[in-house]
Amino acid sequence: MRLIQYQDESRLRVALVESATQVRPIRVVGGSYGLAHLAIGCQQSIAEIIEGRLEAECLDYQQLIDAGCLLPPLTHPDPAHCLITGTGLTHLGSADTRSAMHTKLANSSETELTDSMRMFQLGVEGGKPGIDEVGVQPEWFYKGDGNWVVPPEAALTSPSFAEDAGEEPELVGLYVIGEDGQPWRVGFAVGNEFSDHVIERQNYLWLAHSKLRQCSYGPELLIGELPAHLEGVSRITRDGVTQWEKPFLTGEANMSHSIANLEHHHFKYAGFCRPGDVHVHFFGTATLSFADQVRVQPGDRFEIEIPAFGRPLRNPLIQEEEAKLPRPIGAL
Template identity: 75%
Template sequence: MRLIQYLDQDQLRVAVVETSDAVRPIDIPGGTYALAQIAIDAGQPLTQVVEARLGDTLVDYQPLVDECRLLPPLTHPDPAHCLVTGTGLTHLGSADTRSAMHTKTQVTEEELTDSMRMFKLGVEGGKPAPGETGAQPEWFYKGDGDCIVAPEAALPSPAFAEDAGEEPELAGLYLVGADGTPWRVGYAIGNEFSDHVTERFNYLWLAHSKLRACSVGPELLIGDLPAHLEGVSRIVRDGATLWEKPFLTGEENMAHSLANLEHHHFKYAGFRRPGDVHVHFFGTATLSFADGIQPRDGDRFEIELSAFGRPLRNPLRLEANSVDCRVSPL
């Protein structure tokens, strides 16, 4: 089952994706957030809660795309209560990349870079047995719900940015229950969108490079995630494909299990605040930046995974003016 959220005369609506051309609205105010709350409180599967509230009408899907009425598939009524985070160095990548990485790890501990040491930890201990604690991954913060851009909407890159590059990823979307238990509502395609030039200059600037907009959706996959997923990431410029590359994700292509990544995020009490939404990016191994691509204003990022229905598409908007950030004394 896949869900979308969209605007209907300025009202938030949620719908089940019936076909590639049609969605069936669900009779409930409050969207996916309200559905998930009901499922948690009632102790019922989300699919059961959805099926009990399906409407009788179908809505054409394409106008929602063309009119930019799509929203992220899970939102919080107060964006400050949505935390956007992620983990890096989690994917094995292609066979060539994996081979190169493994070659680089066959050196003494003193010769390893911090990044390769982190990757090696994941390869050796990122998929622990049930009941055991695995290796801790790299972790980063992106912002609150205001940094999430809707599908088809422009991804803004601040004037001070050195780069504006896509990162095609899976994202887990969560809601914390009243007793502090995190519940995974589902998975979505994500464009984690980062400043790779800033990150490359010094890895201690990773935190700065991640404080950017991002996008997830348009569809939320409910239920089990396939262990092997093959997708395509591309950049379209002036109507033509500038760059395109396949990418792999899912646990078979990762150094860490999803359960391990989730554990090391939600083990912090501050991330188990009842009612909060979390959007957590699981990492990638494919970037246009690695191929020397420099996105321009107006380029469109497109990320496709067949299991997730429609692609996630966002044009790039380079902001020309810097914000005056001087602090005023009281």
């Protein structure tokens, strides 16, 4: 089951994806956020809540896109209460990359490993604990709040001071915090964790700076169990011509951490269990064009596709033109 969220005049609406061309609106107030809180309050699954709330007539999916009505599949009424975060070094990558990585791990002493390699090794060894066990904590980063989120099909803006505007195709977990502080997973989506890889490569301690960019996720929200093995394709097009394309693998079968372990180490902090908040958590990438020496330019379009998630996530790239001068800070 997959859902989308869209704007219908002055109302936020959520709809069930019936096919590649049709969606069926759901009678609920407040979009997918309202739907999630209704499910929490009724102690039912979202699938159960949807039963009996589907409208009779379907809408044309493409018309919603063409009209600019499509939104991220889960948002908060107040963007400041939507936290965007993520974890890195969580994916094993392709078979060749994995083999090369394991060879290096086996042939290197602990002192020869970089911090990134050491973090990856910790995940391989302890990122998938048994039931009721706590595994090793992953790399973690903060990306922004809901104001930094760009809807599917809308443009991602590279800041004027950025040195790179690279995509990161990722699996995203979407969560709502209940009134008692209990986190609830609403579902999963495809995400583009848009980053500055030049800054990150210059000095890994600038990783936090490289992440403070816009991002996008959706357009569809997958409800229910996540397949253990997922195959996707990430591509960059320019004037309708593919400039770069690469398959990638995700899902727990292709990760060094379990989803449950990544969730535990995020929501173990009381500050992330504030009632009513929405959390958008990126689970890490398996491939990126920057690693293949690809440099994007304004007008290029990112496309990230995982068939199990329906329609691809697509965002064109634009460049912020005005240079940012040092901002004077007032003293009180």
